[in-house]
Amino acid sequence: MSSSSVELRDIHVSFGTLEVLRGVSLSVAAGETACVIGPSGSGKSTLLRATNRLQEPDSGDILLDGTSVVRSNPDKLRQRVGMVFQHFNLFPHRTVLDNIVLPLRDVRRLSRAEAEEIAMARLTEVGLAEKAPFRPAALSGGQQQRVAIARALAMDPEVMLFDEATSALDPELVKGVLDLMAGLAGRGLTLIVVTHEMGFARRVADKVVFMDQGVIVEEGPPEAVFDAPRSPRLKQFLSQVL
Ligand code: ADP
Ligand code: MG
Secondary structure (H helix, E strand, O other), X not given: OOOOOEEEEEEEEEEOOEEEEEXXXXXXXXXXXXXXXXXXXXXXXXXXHHHOOOOXXXXXXXXXXXXXXXXXXXXXXXXXXXEEOOOOOOOOOOOHHHHHHHHHHHXXXXXXXXXXXXXXXXXXXXXXXXXXXXXXXXXXXXXXXXXXXXXXXXXXXXXXXXXOOOOOOOHHHHHHHHHHHHHHHHOOOEEEEEOOOHHHHHHHOOEEEEEEOOEEEEEEOHHHHHHOOOOHHHHHHHHHHO
C-alpha cells in the first residue's frame, strides 16, 4: 500500500451567498489518520468532497505528496483519493462482485478476468468473498459498507476519505466497519475520517480536527482535543457528544 500526504491550503467553498468553508488548511502526513469532528452543518462533508474535488473549491490549493492537484484531471485525482459515503452508493441491480469489477474496468481499463481477480482479493480482505454473487440488498448494512470500502480499495488509493461511514448502520453493525477502518489505518493508508464515533477517533486518530461554521477551530492529538479542549465551542461540543 503506497500512501500519500494530503495538504489543504486555505480552501474556500461557497454555495450562493453561504460561505461553507471559510479558509480551511489541514495537513495529514502519509500514513496518518485524521478524524474530523464537529456539529452538523459545520462543513465536514464539504471539506471531504473538496479534497477529491467532487466539490471544486472556489479558491485554495490541494497537494498530494507535495504536488498541487487542484488543476489536474479530477478523475485521476479520485483514483488516488478514494471516498466512502454514509449511504454506501452501491449499484442495487448489480452483484457485489460487479459493483467492484465495473468501476475497475471503467477507470483502470482492466480485462474482466483481471478486474475479477482484484475484486475477489479485496472482498476477501473485507471478509465478504462468499457474498460476491449476491445483490447488495441481500447483505446487511454493515456488509454493504464493507463492499463499498472494498470497491474503493480496489482502485489502490493513496488516501481514503470516510464521510460518516457508520452513521446509517444499526448499532450492532458499527463495530465491524470501524474495525476494518482501524485496520486500514494500521496498515499505513492515509485516512481522513469524518465521524461521530468519538471512541474511534480517540483510539485511531493521529490528529483530531474540530470544525465549526466552516473553519477548523482546534486540532491536535486525541488526548489534547478530548481531554484538554481550549476553545469554548469545542468544550460545548464535547459536553454534548461525550
Ligand atoms: P456537515 O457535513 O458538517 O454536516 P456540510 O458540509 O454537509 O456539513 O454542509 C455545510 C453547509 O453547507 C450546510 O449549511 C449545508 O446546508 C450547506 N451545503 C452543503 N452542500 C450544499 C449544496 N450542494 N448546496 C447548498 N448548500 C449546501
Ligand atoms: Mg456531513
